[in-house]
Each structure stands twice: as structure tokens, then as C-alpha cells.
Amino acid sequence: xxxxxxxxxxxxxxxxxxxxxxxxxxxxxxxxxxxxxxxxxxxxxxxxxxxxxxxxxxxxxxxxxxxxxxxxxxxxxxxxxxxxxxxxxxxxxxxxxxxxxxxxxxxxxxxxxxxxxxxxxxxxxxxxxxxxxxxxxxxxxxxxxxxxxxxxxxxxxxxxxxxxxxxxxxxxxxxxxxxxxxxxxxxxxxxxxxxxxxxxxxxxxxxxxxxxxxxxxxxxxxxxxxxxxxxxxxxxxxxxxxxxxxxxxxxxxxxxxxxxxxxxxxxxxxxxxxxxxxxxxxxxxxxxxxxxxxxxxxxxxxxxxxxxxxxxxxxxxxxxxxxxxxxxxxxxxxxxxxxxxxxxxxxxxxxxxxxxxxxxxxxxxxxxxxxxxxx
Amino acid sequence: xxxxxxxxxxxxxxxxxxxxxxxxxxxxxxxxxxxxxxxxxxxxxxxxxxxxxxxxxxxxxxxxxxxxxxxxxxxxxxxxxxxxxxxxxxxxxxxxxxxxxxxxxxxxxxxxxxxxxxxxxxxxxxxxxxxxxxxxxxxxxxxxxxxxxxxxxxxxxxxxxxxxxxxxxxxxxxxxxxxxxxxxxxxxxxxxxxxxxxxxxxxxxxxxxxxxxxxxxxxxxxxxxxxxxxxxxxxxxxxxxxxxxxxxxxxxxxxxxxxxxxxxxxxxxxxxxxxxxxxxxxxxxxxxxxxxxxxxxxxxxxxxxxxxxxxxxxxxxxxxxxxxxxxxxxxxxxxxxxxxxxxxxxxxxxxxxxxxxxxxxxxxxxxxxxxxxxx
Numbered sequence: 001x002x003x004x005x006x007x008x009x010x011x012x013x014x015x016x017x018x019x020x021x022x023x024x025x026x027x028x029x030x031x032x033x034x035x036x037x038x039x040x041x042x043x044x045x046x047x048x049x050x051x052x053x054x055x056x057x058x059x060x061x062x063x064x065x066x067x068x069x070x071x072x073x074x075x076x077x078x079x080x081x082x083x084x085x086x087x088x089x090x091x092x093x094x095x096x097x098x099x100x101x102x103x104x105x106x107x108x109x110x111x112x113x114x115x116x117x118x119x120x121x122x123x124x125x126x127x128x129x130x131x132x133x134x135x136x137x138x139x140x141x142x143x144x145x146x147x148x149x150x151x152x153x154x155x156x157x158x159x160x161x162x163x164x165x166x167x168x169x170x171x172x173x174x175x176x177x178x179x180x181x182x183x184x185x186x187x188x189x190x191x192x193x194x195x196x197x198x199x200x201x202x203x204x205x206x207x208x209x210x211x212x213x214x215x216x217x218x219x220x221x222x223x224x225x226x227x228x229x230x231x232x233x234x235x236x237x238x239x240x241x242x243x244x245x246x247x248x249x250x251x252x253x254x255x256x257x258x259x260x261x262x263x264x265x266x267x268x269x270x271x272x273x274x275x276x277x278x279x280x281x282x283x284x285x286x287x288x289x290x291x292x293x294x295x296x297x298x299x300x301x302x303x304x305x306x307x308x309x310x311x312x313x314x315x316x317x318x319x320x321x322x323x324x325x326x327x328x329x330x331x332x333x334x335x336x337x338x339x340x341x342x343x344x345x346x347x348x349x350x351x352x353x354x355x356x357x358x359x360x361x362x363x364x365x366x367x368x369x370x371x372x373x374x375x
Numbered sequence: 376x377x378x379x380x381x382x383x384x385x386x387x388x389x390x391x392x393x394x395x396x397x398x399x400x401x402x403x404x405x406x407x408x409x410x411x412x413x414x415x416x417x418x419x420x421x422x423x424x425x426x427x428x429x430x431x432x433x434x435x436x437x438x439x440x441x442x443x444x445x446x447x448x449x450x451x452x453x454x455x456x457x458x459x460x461x462x463x464x465x466x467x468x469x470x471x472x473x474x475x476x477x478x479x480x481x482x483x484x485x486x487x488x489x490x491x492x493x494x495x496x497x498x499x500x501x502x503x504x505x506x507x508x509x510x511x512x513x514x515x516x517x518x519x520x521x522x523x524x525x526x527x528x529x530x531x532x533x534x535x536x537x538x539x540x541x542x543x544x545x546x547x548x549x550x551x552x553x554x555x556x557x558x559x560x561x562x563x564x565x566x567x568x569x570x571x572x573x574x575x576x577x578x579x580x581x582x583x584x585x586x587x588x589x590x591x592x593x594x595x596x597x598x599x600x601x602x603x604x605x606x607x608x609x610x611x612x613x614x615x616x617x618x619x620x621x622x623x624x625x626x627x628x629x630x631x632x633x634x635x636x637x638x639x640x641x642x643x644x645x646x647x648x649x650x651x652x653x654x655x656x657x658x659x660x661x662x663x664x665x666x667x668x669x670x671x672x673x674x675x676x677x678x679x680x681x682x683x684x685x686x687x688x689x690x691x692x693x694x695x696x697x698x699x700x701x702x703x704x705x706x707x708x709x710x711x712x713x714x715x716x717x718x719x720x721x722x723x724x725x726x727x728x729x730x731x732x733x734x735x736x737x738x739x740x741x742x743x744x745x746x747x748x749x750x
Binding site: 001002003004005006007008009010011012013014015016018178211212213216217220221223224227239240243244247248259260 | 376377378379380381382383384385386387388389390391392393553586587588591592595596598599602614615618619622623634635
């Protein structure tokens with residue numbers, strides 16, 4: 001096992017009706033005014049906005065709201081929200097929505113206490129030294145943003161989809177009520193399943209130092225996602241499956257899947273970020289296209305682990321059978337596995353490669369091979 | 376899944392040489408003087424004391440030391456240390472040792488800021504409202520105390536072995552260097568294995584609400600303990616196995632094994648606490664006697680889970696086969712499974728039952744049946 005530091009100070013409030021206490025949770029931190037960030041107006045129709053408003057008022061917390069965050073969130077929106085946060089002198093950011101809203105909120109929390117150009121933090125030109133406290137009610141289980149210090153934002157002008165990380169942008173308190181996630185469409189459910197699995201497999205397959213404890217831990221998350229996705233496609237109201245799916249999503253990217261491992265990278269995410277920055281495809285859908293293609297190209301570098309994956313997750317005996325089983329499962333649940341499902345073909349491959357943020361030790365030739373596997 | 380709050384603010388510094396930074400870690404909290412609590416003088420012989428002293432000095436942290444904590448630590452020792460901590464006006468407690476030293480240190484941290492009788496906190500007569508910050512270097516993987524808010528202490532006069540819990544006594548920073556744990560004797564290695572497995576199975580078998588995610592998570596810890604214990608018996612210097620064993624121990628009692636479950640209890644621990652309070656047997660050794668006996672009595676209450684355990688952990692097909700496989704494994708590694716191995720027999724059973732802290736919904740008749748299984 002490799003040396004590591006593990007620290008995750010986010011408090012998770014998980015379960016039914018927990019969102020009704022959001023005002024109480026925020027008041028524990030002495031906060032008197034928040035910026036409430038959200039996406040579509042759906043939260044006004046389904047009553048969540050009212051619930052939040054009521055809880056904030058009961059706890060004498062003022063708020064101003066900022067809606068309109070889109071998926072694959074863009075830096076332009078974040079800039080507008082930072083302006084509002086500064087003008088309104090809010091003391092914290094409250095995110096109500098999915099990972100896009102939360103990632104935007106984290107960035108707003110940084111920008112609200114800085115006079116620097118916000119994109120410079122994503123370019124590594126500026127370091128995060130302070131941020132407003134962040135609270136959230138997460139309405140989609142996928143990104144794991146509710147229990148980590150990452151935020152991913154797209155620069156719509158430069159077509160860069162980059163991320164920031166800081167211990168200062170872990171949410172103080174994340175509310176995860178599986179019931180709030182049951183209205184997610186079937187499409188977004190299966191894209192989320194793909195996203196969670198992608199978070200799991202990057203470290204699992206690429207780490208130079210890996211432990212069996214860790215492999216078993218990750219396989220348990222993947223098996224949970226596979227089992228509960230199938231239940232939820234049939235019955236979106238299954239609370240128990242919805243809960244396990246949500247908790248698996250949180251654990252897939254809260255730092256626990258890679259502790260003690262070393263030398264891992266995120267090639268699938270890097271390739272997908274180029275894809276979704278260029279063509280605005282849903283992140284999880286892009287990942288289910290990239291993963292089997294990357295796995296077919298990569299598996300010989302770590303065949304022992306691919307055989308373990310095949311056996312433990314799908315009861316198969318060879319690396320290739322495991323990869324095909326995953327691809328078949330993606331097809332079965334209805335998340336894309338081919339570029340043509342996005343109306344993309346070989347003509348787009350060079351553009352995707354050109355737009356990659358970094359090469360992650362993969363040469364252009366190899367990237368072509370990977371993307372050719374996805375045709 | 377049941378509603379839950381999850382919050383674990385302990386920072387873990389895991390790996391080789393991490394103890395050399397202990398002064399730096401403590402100085403991050405602005406602490407200028409600590410009480411260094413330890414057990415036997417072994418840490419002076421093996422150089423750990425010197426390493427700690429050097430790091431504290433380099434970071435201008437004064438210290439006074441308090442040695443002599445024994446396993447199954449007693450409240451008398453804790454009282455002496457509290458007196459010293461108050462007289463010396465220390466600002467934090469630094470524990471260097473195993474779970475007994477750390478549990479004592481947590482109690483000292485509470486007592487140092489209180490004028491109440493310290494045992495009253497264990498009796499529930501006093502509530503913990505403040506505590507000095509706690510830091511530790513853990514030299515034995517077993518209790519999980521390095522990442523939780525529990526402390527277990529024995530009142531040597533009343534023969535009560537009770538615990539306290541508070542979010543205020545999570546260690547601020549825990550140093551886990553597997554290399555420091557390799558000098559643990561073979562006996563204590565196998566007792567530790569038993570202790571970790573006991574932490575896992577209590578919730579796993581007794582919870583009224585259980586999730587498959589959780590069951591898989593727990594099984595991965597148990598399987599890791601079984602695999603790495605066997606490696607470490609053969610080769611105590613196997614760093615990788617030592618690391619996995621240590622990290623499994625931490626995760627077995629840091630709150631992650633029971634999140635989302637409900638209605639669980641700790642019958643094996645309660646029975647064992649009576650046993651070790653009366654006869655001072657090593658905690659893990661007591662547990663490996665109690666567990667198979669309790670399992671044979673209990674399994675029909677939750678046969679589905681016992682069959683799952685048999686299958687997933689030992690590749691067996693029935694509840695009884697799983698229990699026998701665990702008992703056989705305890706025998707194989709050399710941790711006791713019968714009361715007679717402590718020179719106890721049927722004459723002691725009523726004394727053990729009489730000394731139980733609470734009945735945990737188990738009647739006297741049933742306790743007799745359980746303990747008879749252990750003869």
C-alpha cells in the first residue's frame with residue numbers, strides 16, 4: 001500500500017425528509033444569508049424550492065436565488081452568479097440540484113471571495129486559498145460531488161472542460177434524500193450508472209500500486225450499481241434500491257476508492273471531457289462510449305486486474321469477456337456504446353483528440369485506436 | 376436504507392515514516408504543549424519515543440509523558456493522567472500505542488476539561504461537552520479507535536467495562552504506519568483479527584434493516600482480515616498485508632459498516648466485556664470465544680444473512696457450515712474458541728452473566744445457552 005492522507009470533513013445527512021432541515025443545518029454554521037443556486041424551474045414545480053424556502057425562513061436565513069445552471073455547466077453562468085453573490089454579500093452557497101449545480105456552486109464559492117479571473121483557477125494559474133461554505137441538496141446520484149473537493153466546469157468559448165480541487169470546497173453538509181432522486185428520467189438514471197462505474201474503474205485498472213482490499217471495495221460499488229440500476233429501471237420508486245444507488249455514487253468518488261493506491265490516471269474522463277465539451281453529450285453517455293473502447297485498448301497492460309474484474313463483477317473468465325459483458329450491460333440498460341449514437345463518425349476523431357486537455361501518457365496514435373474502437 | 380448522519384472528521388496519515396511528522400501535524404492546530412500517553416516502556420527501546428520527541432522538539436511543542444497504560448485499561452490510571460494533564464496545563468493529548476492507550480487518552484482529553492468524576496461519563500450521568508484535541512500514533516490494528524469517537528475503559532473496582540462516545544473525541548489526526556505494527560506478537564495479531572471480525576459481524580447479523588451494499592462492504596473487510604492474517608502469521612514483515620490489515624481494522628469501526636442499517640446491537644461485545652472485566656482475558660481472545668457460541672444460538676433469527684456470510688466469506692452453503700468455518704479458522708490461527716482455554720468452566724457462567732452491563736434483549740436463560748456453547 002502506498003502512503004496516503006485521508007480526510008473527508010463533509011457531513012452527510014442521508015434519508016427521507018432530510019431536506020426539510022436544511023435551514024437548521026446551515027444555521028449551525030452561523031450563516032445568515034445564502035445564494036441558492038439551482039438548475040431548471042422543475043424544483044419550483046415539484047415543491048422542493050418551497051420546502052427549502054420554508055426551512056430557511058424558519059431559521060431566519062435570508063436568501064437570493066440564482067437559477068438556470070445547465071448540465072455540462074459553463075463558466076459564463078458561474079461568472080454571473082459570482083457577481084450576484086458579491087453584490088448580495090451572501091455568506092454561503094446552497095446548491096439545490098445535481099452535480100452540475102453543485103460544481104457550479106463550488107466554483108461560485110471560490111469566486112465570491114476572489115478578485116481573480118475565475119477560469120484562471122481551472123488553468124492552474126491561481127490557487128484556491130478561501131471559499132464560502134457550501135451546502136447542498138443533491139437531486140441526482142452520479143458525480144459524487146456531494147462528498148468531495150472537485151468541481152468540473154466547461155469554458156464554452158475555449159471548449160475546455162477542466163476541474164479544480166481544494167479541501168476548501170468539500171460541502172459542509174450534503175443532504176441526500178433518495179426520494180428526491182426518483183423523478184430522474186430513465187435516460188439520466190442509466191447515464192448516472194455509467195458515470196459511477198467510470199469513477200470506479202479509472203483507479204481500479206490504472207493504478208500501479210493496488211490492494212486487494214481496495215479492489216474488493218470497488219467491485220462492491222460496481223455490483224451495487226448494476227443490481228440497483230436494473231431494479232430502478234423496472235421500478236423507479238424502489239426506495240431501498242434508490243438509496244443504495246445514491247450511497248454507492250457518493251462512495252465512488254469521495255476518496256475511499258483510491259486510498260493506498262498509486263500511479264493512477266483518469267483517461268476515460270479526459271477523453272470524455274473533450275467529447276462533451278465539443279458536442280455537449282451527457283457526461284455519463286459519453287463515458288459509456290469511451291469505457292469499453294479504452295478497456296479493449298488498455299487491458300493487456302494490467303490483464304490480471306481485468307480478469308479479476310471479469311470474474312468478480314460478471315462471473316466471466318477472461319479480460320475480454322469481462323469488457324464485452326460491461327459493454328453488453330450498457331447496451332441492455334440503454335446507455336450508448338458507440339460514437340455513431342451521437343451522430344459522430346471517424347471524421348470527428350481528430351477533432352476530439354485535438355481538444356483533449358492533456359494526453360495522460362496516451363499518444364495520438366493510441367487515442368485514435370481507442371476512438372476507433374468506439375465507432 | 377435507514378436515515379443516517381455520517382460525519383468522520385479524523386484525518387488519517389497512513390504509511391511509512393508518517394510518525395516523523397507528528398510534531399508538524401500537531402503544530403497545525405496551534406498546540407504548544409501535549410501530554411504524551413503510552414503503555415509499556417517498549418516504545419523507548421524500539422526508538423519510537425525518540426522519534427516522537429525529536430519531531431515535537433523540531434516543532435517547538437513541549438511535552439510531559441505519562442506511561443504505564445495497560446491493556447483492558449483501567450479508570451485508576453486515567454485519573455492519575457488527568458491530574459497530571461491539569462497540573463501541567465497541556466493543550467492536547469498525544470497517544471502513542473494501541474487501542475488501550477488511545478481509549479485512555481480520549482478519556483483523559485475529556486477529564487482534563489471537567490471537574491466531574493470521570494466515571495460518571497461512562498455511567499451516562501455526565502454529558503461530554505468539551506475535550507482537549509487528541510492525536511495518535513497507533514501501534515496495533517484492532518480497535519478502530521483511531522477513527523471513531525468511542526473509548527472503552529474498565530472500572531477495576533466495580534468490574535464494569537463501559538464506553539463513552541462523543542464527536543468531540545474523534546482524533547484530529549491519526550498516524551497509521553503499518554511498519555510500527557509489525558512487532559506485535561503473533562498472539563496479539565490473531566486476537567486483533569478476532570476483534571476486527573467482531574466489529575464487522577455485530578451490525579451485519581443483528582441489524583433489522585440491512586443493505587446489500589453494506590453486506591458486501593463488510594464481507595470485503597472480513598475477507599481482507601482472513602487473507603492478510605494468514606500472510607502475516609507466515610511473514611510478519613509483509614508490508615502490503617500489514618497495510619491492508621491495518622486499513623481494514625480502521626474501516627471496521629469508523630462508522631462506515633453500519634450506515635443505512637438500523638436496529639443493530641453489540642451482543643458479542645457486551646458478553647465479552649463482562650468476561651474481560653472479570654478475568655482480564657485479552658479482548659480479541661474473549662471475542663473469538665463468544666462469537667461462534669453466540670452465532671450458533673442466534674443464526675435462526677436471520678438465517679438468510681448467515682447463509683450469505685457462509686457463501687461469500689467461506690464458500691459454504693449453510694448457516695451452520697459458515698459458523699463452523701469461522702470457528703475452525705479461529706482454531707487454525709490460534710485464537711481461543713472455548714472458555715476452558717481461559718481455565719473457565721460452567722461454574723463461571725453465572726458470574727459472567729451477573730456482571731453483564733446490559734442484557735441487550737437477551738434473557739438470562741439465553742445467555743446461559745450461549746455461554747454453554749462456549750464450554
